[in-house]
Amino acid sequence: PPQNVTLLSKDFDMILTWTPGEGSPPDVTYTVRYESEEHMDKWIKVPHCKNIHRTSCNLTCVLPNLFVKVRARVKAVSGRFQSPWVESQSKEYHLDVELAPPLLNVDVKENIIHVNASFPLATCVESFFWMYDLNLWEAGSEDKKQYEHILRKTTVTIDTTALRGNYCLSARSSFQNTGFKYSKFSQPMCVLLNHKG
Numbered sequence: 001p002p003q004n005v006t007l008l009s010k011d012f013d014m015i016l017t018w019t020p021g022e023g024s025p026p027d028v029t030y031t032v033r034y035e036s037e038e039h040m041d042k043w044i045k046v047p048h049c050k051n052i053h054r055t056s057c058n059l060t061c062v063l064p065n066l067f068v069k070v071r072a073r074v075k076a077v078s079g080r081f082q083s084p085w086v087e088s089q090s091k092e093y094h095l096d097v098e099l100a101p102p103l104l105n106v107d108v109k110e111n112i113i114h115v116n117a118s119f120p121l122a123t124c125v126e127s128f129f130w131m132y133d134l135n136l137w138e139a140g141s142e143d144k145k146q147y148e149h150i151l152r153k154t155t156v157t158i159d160t161t162a163l164r165g166n167y168c169l170s171a172r173s174s175f176q177n178t179g180f181k182y183s184k185f186s187q188p189m190c191v192l193l194n195h196k197g
Contacts, residue, residue, distance in 0.1 A: 007088035011100035061124035066093040099183035139166040
């Protein structure tokens with residue numbers, strides 16, 4: 001049977017992962033099913049995770065309801081032999097989702113910067129209320145100007161008339177469910193502003 005069967009959320013996705021059972025033959029394949037709290041004891045097939053060789057299955061857009069707990073199970077198959085199913089713990093996308101930092105797109109004009117953030121989201125969760133926070137600071141300084149709770153597809157326009165030198169930007173994704181949930185901040189992206197010469 002597969003080992004370490006875990007339902008985890010990473011970078012906006014819900015993924016079932018496992019490791020091959022001890023002594024697994026090289027031709028082993030895996031099949032995944034899931035069960036949601038709405039239909040207990042009804043294990044639903046996952047078409048793209050049937051007889052697969054890899055040891056993970058992305059369930060994000062398979063889940064019919066992102067607001068109820070689900071669990072998944074996996075079995076190993078080799079020729080006419082198959083292992084028992086091994087089940088994961090339960091998770092709910094809406095409560096347990098882990099966020100990735102957004103990718104920043106920065107457009108520097110003469111006295112202005114336009115910044116927007118793109119998120120590595122699966123299409124089925126694009127309608128969620130994703131936001132981002134943006135920090136701007138002069139390189140080497142700890143003093144950060146913060147722009148908070150910006151809706152995902154919104155562009156931030158920053159007046160740079162008074163700024164001179166090397167400035168850095170970094171952002172984190174945020175999402176409000178019971179409280180606020182945040183990703184880590186993205187790697188800083190630095191730009192030279194109002195540089196004469």
